[in-house]
């Protein structure tokens with residue numbers, strides 16, 4: 349197979365923010381009537397002045413640090429000029445890395461599941477444009493509709509080097525990035541269209557084709573598979589692939605030619621005179637570092653150091669929620685950590701998916717109760733039911749009389765000595781049955797599993 353090269357430009361809305369990037373309009377624009385979440389700044393009325401949302405810089409910095417990128421001490425905003433109805437000012441405020449400009453951060457990397465490193469060239473802040481709607485399909489609509497509610501929403505753009513060489517790697521990149529984003533509270537999965545990818549694909553050293561606005565990891569993979577096939581077919585027929593911009597049609601799962609690519613020069617970048625430079629101080633970096641805690645890699649390493657196997661460690665480290673519970677249990681009762689890892693990676697992961705659970709309880713005492721009694725809970729369904737109770741914040745009390753394996757042996761020994769005369773001449777099976785009868789009466793049949801196990805051990809010992 350000929351080589352393909354894939355580079356991504358990922359746009360992420362900073363969904364944790366309350367307001368837009370340069371004005372005080374709400375960042376919660378979804379589901380609002382068109383053009384009601386706007387002001388003179390985000391619709392670019394003459395005389396309006398942008399003010400930078402400080403929190404946006406902090407959030408962007410969090411992502412940059414998680415991606416191992418270096419922040420620039422000073423970076424600038426530029427005006428990127430183009431004429432399109434989604435852009436009321438006719439320019440987009442963004443950051444630029446040429447003409448004396450610097451982005452927010454540069455030279456990071458992200459490791460893929462297969463161990464490969466994808467370089468991240470830069471991360472910068474910019475504003476989202478408005479949205480264009482068509483009644484019916486774009487091809488048949490007689491006019492376009494525009495909604496500026498999204499105009500001015502804070503975005504970060506993450507630009508990778510063309511380091512990925514298969515559709516699967518690009519998908520993996522987006523999935524790993526999504527985990528990193530959720531680690532810092534940016535849960536893109538909960539906000540439709542909050543992560544949009546421009547995919548650059550070139551086949552066999554040919555021109556690169558940019559597929560714009562692909563949403564979600566699975567669609568990124570599909571768009572690249574299609575583009576690979578399209579470019580390969582052209583290559584084999586001897587047709588030159590031209591550098592162009594295409595659009596991803598999610599319904600038909602194909603890419604289609606769209607407007608001609610503007611080249612950098614046509615954007616007429618110029619410094620934005622209404623905004624001061626962005627300054628990232630050492631103390632801000634320190635503050636942000638404290639807030640973000642560790643990365644997936646850090647979590648994975650800790651689990652492996654604790655003796656948790658790779659498969660479980662991978663599952664738990666990919667979800668900060670699961671890892672937090674693991675850590676709490678480890679602190680609460682260190683001897684439960686192995687069992688906790690098992691239950692978190694299996695039953696609790698299952699429940700999170702099944703009931704779309706967003707957060708797990710802070711208090712792990714209910715979970716500890718379940719784990720401590722794990723062996724005597726009669727069946728798997730009951731385990732899951734207890735876990736669901738804990739997740740729902742209900743008080744968990746294992747409702748039957750519980751016995752622990754350690755204590756039960758003494759009780760068994762005592763019962764044997766009390767009944768020694770009656771059982772000394774009985775066959776093993778009869779002896780077993782007789783003693784089980786007494787034990788069940790004393791501890792309840794819900795403890796049968798552990799009683800059988802422990803009685804067998806004791807009888808084998810004294811045989």
Ligand SMILES: [Zn+2]
Nearest residue numbers: 371373387390
């Ligand atoms: Zn506004």
